[in-house]
Amino acid sequence: MSLLDELKWRGMIQDIMPGTAEQLAKEMTAGYIGFDPTADSLHIGSLVPILLLVHLQRAGHRPIALVGGATGMVGDPSGKSEERNLLDEQTLQHNLKGIRIQLEKYLDFGSSSPNAALMVNNYDWFREIHFLDFIRDVGKHITVNYMMAKDSVKKRLEGSGGMSFTEFSYQLVQGYDFYWLYKNRQCRLQMGGSDQWGNITTGAELIRRKEGGEAFAFTCPLLTKSDGGKFGKTEKGNIWLDPRKTSPYQFYQFWLNAADEDAAKWIRIFTFLSRGEIEDLIRQQEKNPAERIIQKTLARELTIFIHGQAEYESALETTAKLFSASGSMETLSEEDLHAMEGIVKSAFSRNRLQAGVDVISFLADTGILPSKGEARKMIQNGGVRINRGKIEDVQFQVDSHLLLHDKYILVQKGKKNFYLVEAG
């Protein structure tokens, strides 16, 4: 199966330029994707582009990961209804470094293989370019009419927020990236999210007009959730790839909690399982949806891919212990509790516990809930459990006899948010 056919049945192709398939069949092709340095870690929204590069490399082509040191200074207006804040250079450098380290984990940059991945920073070439040169050599080839016809621009012109010249120019800047890579790295292909289509075609247009060259592109659909929510966001914010920002346990839980409909879609996109294996899983899911076989497989594959086997196993173990219906608190050993990586831990004074303290102060002081008022409301709503027992009374006293192994108290806020309080 060709790369494009493979990506197609996985549901990873939205738009594609004619001739792309022929180009990929003809020779080893270098293809690039740009990553936005708006944070010092990639989050799961960037996972699809990463996987596109991985697929590209597996099919024997050369992936190029571009980090946007220059474009990050301008700000991509695509999908944004308002003008963006610009990043200062120091933050930018910090973010670039973090992203670089992560990308190195998923792509093979070993220089020995003929299709080793490349990493480039577009600031390296933009640093040298002067404004006048740019508007003469690049701006001359693209008409304003062409630029205004882009969706990302049109929407902003129709909206009430306006658009600065800076953001308007963005597509030219990104377009130039493609041109530069075409000229200097023999890059013939650009990929990205479908929101990038406008920027990508500007690049291809530039290559055509300036060099008479041919460039290709395809985009993948932007992920949505079946309930219309934003993909990759939870109540705790983004799901990051960096284990210091999102623990492997939380990462595992995110995928495990996918809606059935989403899980079936996502498992094709995010795992490398074969078509047969996936269809098999879907059949099993239909037979017994409560088993959530797809979610479990999805969570397993991804946690291993991002964090490794060991982290997956400990996330799975923590999950089993926290959620197993039969497991009473007594079955949790001290080691079990201690090893629960990823659930939030906080400390509480042992002396105060011995004296006894009301739940409300306890919840507020451990930071599990932000204030006493909220702690009270949450208890009245029935949303707090201590050592698995629901707290019904706001007067409830917390004291040292609740300590498990004379050391820990397990607090639940809602069904899925666990906190381990350690007496110290």
Added chain:
RNA sequence: GGGCAAGUAGUCAAGUGGCCAACGACAACAGACUGUAAAUCUGUUCUCUUCGGAGUUCGGUGGUUCGAAUCCAUCCUUGCCCA
């Protein structure tokens, strides 16, 4: 520089002198039901609280008034039109 319009909670958006911590929608969180789903129903969502209340809000500042999101002045920001 001139004319017009707008700025209200996470977002959208009502409110045009007291009944306003501010209708509603969305979103989010929690509960029930379930499969750690979805859908549905219920509660909560400015901050703090000893649950009695208290404090700070409607772009900023100043004013009128017993009383201002609401009236006036001024400044800031944004959009549209003209130069």
